[in-house]
Amino acid sequence: MTPRIALLGFSIECNRFAPVATQEDFEARTLMGGPAMLTNARLPAPSMLGEMPGFIADMDAAGTWEPLPSLLAMAEPNGPVEAAFFGRMMEAWEKDLSEAGALDGVYCVLHGAGLTTDDDDPEGTLLKMIRRVLGPDIPVVASYDLHANVSAANVELVDAYIGYRTNPHLDMRERGAESAQVMRRLLAGTKTHLAHIRLPIVPPTVTMLTGKDAHHRPYGELIDLGQQRMHEPPYAGRVLNVSVMGGFAFADTPFNGLTAVVTATDREAAQGLAKEIAIAGWARRDRFRPALTSLEDAVARAKTNTGHPLVFADVADNPGGGGRGNTMWILEAFLKAGVKDALVGVIWDPILAAEARLHGVGKTFIAHFNREGGDEFSKPFSAEAKVRSLAPQFLRGRRGIYANNTLDIGVGVALDIDGITVVVLGNRYQCADPIFFEAFGLNIAAARVVVVKSRGHFRGGFDEFFRHEDVVEVDAPGLTSPILSRFPWRHMPRPVLPIDDTATWTPPA
Secondary structure (H helix, E strand, O other), X not given: OXXXXXXXXXXXXXXXXXXXXXXXXXXXXXXXXXXXXXXXXXXXXXXXXXXXXXXXXXXXXXXOOEEEEEEEXXXXXXXXEOHHHHHHHHHHHHHHHHOOOOOOXXXXXXXXXXXXXXEOOHHHHXXXXXXXXXXXXXXXXXXXXXXXXXXXXXXXXOOEXXXXXXXXXXXXXXXXXXXXXXXXXXXXXXXXXXXXXXXXXXXXXXXXOOOOOOOOOHHHHHHHHHHHHOOOOOOOOOEEXXXXXXXXXXXXXXXXXXXXXXXXXXXXXXXXXHHHHHHHHHHOHHHOOOOOEEHHHHXXXXXXXXXXXXXXXXXXXXXXXXXXXXXXXXXXXXXXXXXXXXXXXXXXXXXHHHHHHHHOOXXXXXXXXXXXXXXXXXXXXXXXXXXXXXXXXXXXXXOHHHOOOEEEOOOEEEEEEOOEEEEEEOXXXXXXXXXXXXXXXXXXXXXXXXXXXXXXXXXXXHOOOOOHHHEEEEEOOOOOOOOHHHOOOOOOOOXXXXXXXXXXXXXXX
16 A cells, blocks of 8 residues: 655744744745645755655655645744734645645644744644544654644654754654664554653753763753663554754743653553653752853953954854844954954844945945844844955855755845955855855865854854864854843743752652
8 A cells, every 4th residue: 555644744942932933934944835845855956854855765765655745834934923924824835734635644844932922832743733624543743843832732642753863963864763673663553652842941952962072961861862772672562753852942831841752562561661760860950060161351362362263152143042142242242352363253234235236345334233133132233344255155064053955045145344254145044054155165174263143053163163162152142142131031931940949840650
């Protein structure tokens, strides 16, 4: 029998404090369905991230199947999604599933940290609709970003929960392939039980690294533990997947918190391993505290550094977490201090990028940053700048999370400002791939100082230039500051660590 598998997705990481995400934000990245989705997923450099291409490639390699592509919607992290637009997508998904005929399974590319302007759990809303239309017996497999905030619906309405295991995210394609492999087991008759346990820990983003070279990786240790234990007695052969979800604090939901999710063939194995991981997570609770470098100390290090080049991460203005990518604190401080031989990227400012392109390469003008603002942190700043170089609109990602992705950067310009070269783009991206400098002819290896607007994904792209000890995480203002006590939380369950030292937890019986 040729399995008929419906394909769909809704993937966006939503920062409740950021501006509302609209249809245009999805169109700027991935908003496609039908044959176009399949065609794009099978390209050498698709515009979509790797989960759907990985799933499709693994199913293609396994034998004959019939994909039924519905809508795939992905956007760069942003604020809550406009409810009316999400409602139109819900109508499209429901129509496609209702008219698909007999289905053998559904694969959903989800994120888990989505919001709309009137829904704290749009992924759960989507899964509820799928079950309402298709019933309880059709296998549903969903893959999630490891920054997912896990609601009960996200677990209870799927037959397998597949979360990323790397941060920086380098395994999206592999998790899509794993989803296909689990789907085939479900189609062959395997029945699953899922368990999840949430801890009152909301890890700041900078404490969730998994790379082996990271010195501070309590979260990575939990992922490693889950992968080890699922292959040991008494879980070997019984556990299909272990996913440890760090969550995304800035979504500010009632289900924020570090969560272990286990998919197994029996309830005892699922609950037992989830409990083991939760206990191990609670034992590491004091290690989920950020240690940042003050802006003053960062300036001093940039000014006096004569050793190995340093990379300064503007973690509080991370477009990969909903930041606007346009705060000026680090750039302005470095210019004032006279830092030279530096690269800064990437600033999101469509108006400035377009104006600089009109002036042309070699021209000098007064660059006005943030003329239209954007949020409380998008302060205006002006400086004399020279247009150094331009880049093409479409780039092919080279390393890290954007590797082999087609990236539409809009208008891209590199500006020289008093010894610092600043990359400005028309479309918003976090600076997670060297291509954002290299496309402008800039030599990263020759720079003494590099500033990236990225929380951590730059580590997966720039590790060929910088060691872990060369990274300086700067404490500056912004929508994605890892100092969580600075935000007016309204929905997050309290108390939680590290915001509240009074948080307690007792393992379930």
